[in-house]
Every structure is written in C-alpha cells, then in structure tokens.
Amino acid sequence: MHRLWKEFSKGLWKELPPFRVLLGLCPTLAVTSSAENGLGMGLAVVFVLTLSNLIVSLLRKMIPPKVRIACFILIAASLVVTVELLMQAYVYPLYQTLGIFVPLIVVNCLILGRAEAFASKNPVLPSVADALGMGLGFTLSLTFLGGIRELLGNGTVFGVPMTWDSFQPLSIMVQAPGAFLALGLILAAMNAFSNWYSRRHEETPPRALEAITSCSSLGAEPMVVLNGDDANGNGNGANGR
Amino acid sequence: MDYFLLVITAVFISNIVLVQYLGACPFMGTSKAVSVALGMGGAVIFVMTLATALTWPIQHWLLLPYRVEYLQTIVFILVIASLVQLVEMFLRKFVPPLYESLGIFLPLITTNCAVLGVAILVQRSEYSFIRGVVFSLASGAGFLLALVIIAAIRERLDTAPVPRVFKGTPVALITAGMMSLAFYAFRGMGG
Numbered sequence: 001m002h003r004l005w006k007e008f009s010k011g012l013w014k015e016l017p018p019f020r021v022l023l024g025l026c027p028t029l030a031v032t033s034s035a036e037n038g039l040g041m042g043l044a045v046v047f048v049l050t051l052s053n054l055i056v057s058l059l060r061k062m063i064p065p066k067v068r069i070a071c072f073i074l075i076a077a078s079l080v081v082t083v084e085l086l087m088q089a090y091v092y093p094l095y096q097t098l099g100i101f102v103p104l105i106v107v108n109c110l111i112l113g114r115a116e117a118f119a120s121k122n123p124v125l126p127s128v129a130d131a132l133g134m135g136l137g138f139t140l141s142l143t144f145l146g147g148i149r150e151l152l153g154n155g156t157v158f159g160v161p162m163t164w165d166s167f168q169p170l171s172i173m174v175q176a177p178g179a180f181l182a183l184g185l186i187l188a189a190m191n192a193f194s195n196w197y198s199r200r201h202e203e204t205p206p207r208a209l210e211a212i213t214s215c216s217s218l219g220a221e222p223m224v225v226l227n228g229d230d231a232n233g234n235g236n237g238a239n240g241r
Numbered sequence: 242m243d244y245f246l247l248v249i250t251a252v253f254i255s256n257i258v259l260v261q262y263l264g265a266c267p268f269m270g271t272s273k274a275v276s277v278a279l280g281m282g283g284a285v286i287f288v289m290t291l292a293t294a295l296t297w298p299i300q301h302w303l304l305l306p307y308r309v310e311y312l313q314t315i316v317f318i319l320v321i322a323s324l325v326q327l328v329e330m331f332l333r334k335f336v337p338p339l340y341e342s343l344g345i346f347l348p349l350i351t352t353n354c355a356v357l358g359v360a361i362l363v364q365r366s367e368y369s370f371i372r373g374v375v376f377s378l379a380s381g382a383g384f385l386l387a388l389v390i391i392a393a394i395r396e397r398l399d400t401a402p403v404p405r406v407f408k409g410t411p412v413a414l415i416t417a418g419m420m421s422l423a424f425y426a427f428r429g430m431g432g
Contacts, residue, residue, distance in 0.1 A: 024266075176261075177425060181414075184413075184417075
C-alpha cells in the first residue's frame with residue numbers, strides 16, 4: 001500500500017507533468033486557452049494513460065524488446081480511437097474545440113514515456129497507480145494553466161466572470177504567444193519556489209529543470225550523444241534509462 | 242499564385258510551431274545548437290512530405306470507400322512509424338552522406354506530433370493531393386525556420402546573464418512566446 005501511494009503521489013509534485021517533467025508540451029500549450037478545455041484534455045489523457053499502462057504492464061513479458069515502441073504506439077492508438085468515438089458521442093462540443101489534439105494524444109510523450117519508463121518494467125497495480133498519479137497531475141496542471149490564461153485573457157474562469165468591471169482582458173493570453181509566456185513564467189516560479197523550499201529545509205535543491213529531457217529523446221538512443229548535458233540528468237523518471 | 246499564398250500561409254501566417262503549437266516538444270528539445278536544429282528540421286521536412294504523400298492515397302482509396310474513417314489515427318501513426326523505419330534503412334543503404342546528416346534525427350520523428358498533425362490537418366482541410374503535399378512541404382519549412390531561429394537565439398542566451406530561476410527551459414519558452422508574437426504580425430497579410 002505504501003509503495004502504491006509513493007507511485008501515485010510522485011506524479012502530483014516530484015515529477016509533476018508537464019511543469020517538472022516537460023512531457024506532452026503540445027496539448028499543454030494548445031488546449032489551455034480555457035480552464036474547461038484543459039480539464040477535458042486532462043481527463044482524456046487520464047483515460048488513455050491508465051488503460052495503456054494497464055495493458056502494457058499486463059503484456060510486458062510478451063512484448064519483444066525490439067518492437068516495443070511500435071507495440072506501445074499501437075496500444076495507445078487503439079485507446080485514442082476509443083476516446084475519440086466516446087467524445088463524439090457524449091461531449092461533441094468539447095471534441096470540436098479540442099479538434100486535432102484529440103487524435104494527437106497518441107503521440108503525447110507522456111503516454112509513451114510512462115509505458116517505456118514504468119509500465120513495461122513494473123507489475124500491474126503500481127503501473128496503474130503511476131498512471132493515475134501522473135494523469136491527475138497532468139489534469140490539474142492543465143486546468144491551472146488554462147484557468148490562469150482564461151482569467152488574464154478573458155476575465156473568466158470556467159466561464160464564470162471573476163474580475164472587476166473596468167478590467168481590460170489581455171487577449172494575447174488566450175492566443176498562441178500567451179501559452180508560451182504563461183508556461184515559461186510558471187516554470188520559473190516553480191524553480192524559485194523549489195530553491196526557496198530547499199534552502200529553508202536545508203536539503204540539496206532538486207534537479208534543475210534543464211536536466212529534464214523532452215520526449216524527443218524517447219526510444220532513440222542517439223539522442224544521448226546529441227545533447228549529452230540533458231542525457232546526464234536522465235534519471236528524472238520521464239525516461240529513466 | 243494560389244500555391245504561393247498556401248506556402249506563405251503555412252510558413253508564416255499559421256506557422257506550425259509558433260501559431261498552431263504542433264511539434265513543441267522537439268522545438269524545445271532539439272533547439273540548443275543551430276547545427277542540430279538544421280538536421281532535425283531537414284528530417285522533419287523530408288518525413289512530413291512523404292507522410293502526406295502516403296497517407297493521402299490511403300485515406301481516399303482505402304478508409305473513405307470502406308467507411309472506416311474512424312481508424313484514421315491508428316492507420317496514420319502506423320504508416321508514419323513504418324515510413325520512418327523504411328526511410329532510415331533506405332538512407333543508410335543507398336545514400337550514406339544524407340544518412341550521416343539526417344539519420345540520427347529520424348527515430349525522434351515518430352513521436353513528433355507535427356508529422357501526424359499535418360497528415361491529419363491535410364485530411365481535415367480536404368486538400369487535393371498536390372495541394373496537400375505542397376502544404377506539408379511548406380509546413381516542414383516553417384518548422385525548420387522556427388527551429389533554426391530559436392536555436393540561434395538560445396546559443397546567444399547561453400552566454401547572457403539570465404536570472405537563475407529562468408535559466409534553461411523557462412527563458413526558452415518566453416523567447417518562443419516573443420517569436421510567436423512576432424509571427425502574429427503576419428496575420429494581417431493573406432486572408
């Protein structure tokens with residue numbers, strides 16, 4: 001039980017995606033123009049991630065190591081098609097807003113990253129706990145980012161007006177530049193917070209965000225040569241090889 | 242003229258990374274040096290164009306006639322994954338110089354959402370075959386452009402006095418935000 005809790009809780013702070021472990025940037029930037037979209041995307045990812053970790057973990061002894069990436073992609077793709085059909089049936093407006101990013105969940109590095117780094121090496125229960133934790137962390141982060149951008153760019157959160165009358169919305173925040181700016185500022189704020197926290201508790205500061213590789217190194221050994229400084233800090237659990 | 246507008250739109254007005262947010266992971270991951278950015282961008286142009294040229298016939302001759310459009314995601318990602326493998330093997334065997342320069346980037350492209358994204362976008366916008374291929378080529382060029390610009394900026398940032406908490410990814414993201422703002426200026430052009 002203790003171990004399950006550990007696997008679950010690491011996704012909520014220590015390896016919180018996408019703020020601590022930069023995985024799945026495209027949906028993070030693209031769909032967080034409002035809190036509601038962020039939440040919807042997060043829930044779709046939780047569904048795919050949990051089932052994909054479950055299936056990968058069940059099949060982990062049968063999947064030949066050489067074609068494992070292809071198998072993971074195939075499993076994820078089947079689940080994404082399921083999500084697409086479910087969303088078309090029950091939440092069609094959300095499906096239309098998220099648009100192309102629903103099918104693109106299949107190349108969300110969070111899913112392949114967890115399959116590769118965790119589910120393919122661990123039994124079923126920890127894998128599911130890991131997926132639920134990571135998924136929940138991702139959902140909360142996306143909702144948070146979406147909420148901030150919606151508040152600044154539109155003056156609302158979840159469609160409810162939150163600001164005073166004379167507030168002038170910064171419409172840039174709900175457009176593409178705002179996504180990059182908001183994410184960059186949040187990452188800097190998290191860096192500042194963990195520096196402060198570790199100074200206060202006299203611990204060694206956690207790994208800097210620079211040490212965190214993006215998913216582009218997934219399943220590709222040559223990347224280790226490419227940006228060696230990234231690869232050295234690769235023990236971040238994202239692809240902890 | 243029509244194609245000229247299409248190219249301008251894909252490269253500048255709706256740049257694939259900075260305006261449509263596709264391929265943000267490699268955009269952040271492989272933009273530390275200009276040489277790496279050039280290689281990655283070249284590989285993306287190559288695979289993106291081939292992927293559209295392959296997925297267009299599949300969509301129109303296989304998925305649509307048999308009414309199984311919902312399989313699009315699975316089929317496209319499989320086609321792209323095997324295409325990347327094939328291109329890698331082909332280049333290694335027959336065009337070693339090109340393999341030397343692009344080869345190491347090819348495995349990264351399977352999980353690059355820009356490639357799958359463009360293949361799906363072409364289908365959703367219902368482009369004709371030629372239009373789709375030109376659009377993919379231009380989108381790839383837009384990706385290369387954005388990647389090379391940010392890599393050049395990041396090379397300079399390495400020696401700049403950046404506040405400690407902003408070092409690395411945060412400042413890169415904010416740079417990307419500024420670039421995105423600049424690309425928004427192209428919006429008035431075209432229609």
